[in-house]
Amino acid sequence: MHISGLVSALIIGAAVGLLGRLVLPGRQHIGVLWTLVVGMAAALLGSLLASVLGVGHPRGVDWSEWLIRIVLAGLGVAALDRALAGTERRPRKRS
Numbered sequence: 197m198h199i200s201g202l203v204s205a206l207i208i209g210a211a212v213g214l215l216g217r218l219v220l221p222g223r224q225h226i227g228v229l230w231t232l233v234v235g236m237a238a239a240l241l242g243s244l245l246a247s248v249l250g251v252g253h254p255r256g257v258d259w260s261e262w263l264i265r266i267v268l269a270g271l272g273v274a275a276l277d278r279a280l281a282g283t284e285r286r287p288r289k290r291s
Contacts (some may be wrong), residue, residue: 209236209266216269224277234276238269 213235217224226233240264251260 209239212239212265212269234272
């Protein structure tokens with residue numbers, strides 16, 4: 197991967213992470229950094245999944261790939277939020 201591809205993956209990942217967070221109802225308890233990390237992972241996985249499904253290279257804007265990325269980011273943000281919220285809700289053991 198070239199440096200321009202890496203930079204574009206970071207930018208797309210940031211956008212996808214924020215869009216994924218916006219489509220979720222309610223408040224999420226994860227920070228912006230985790231949202232960006234989830235978005236970058238969703239952007240890479242979404243591109244891979246779109247290529248596997250054969251919808252990765254249409255003419256013009258690739259709306260199906262964007263939709264896959266946003267859905268994956270929403271699922272990732274929700275899963276991470278649930279995992280982190282579960283650790284915060286557990287009562288602490290008293291010594």
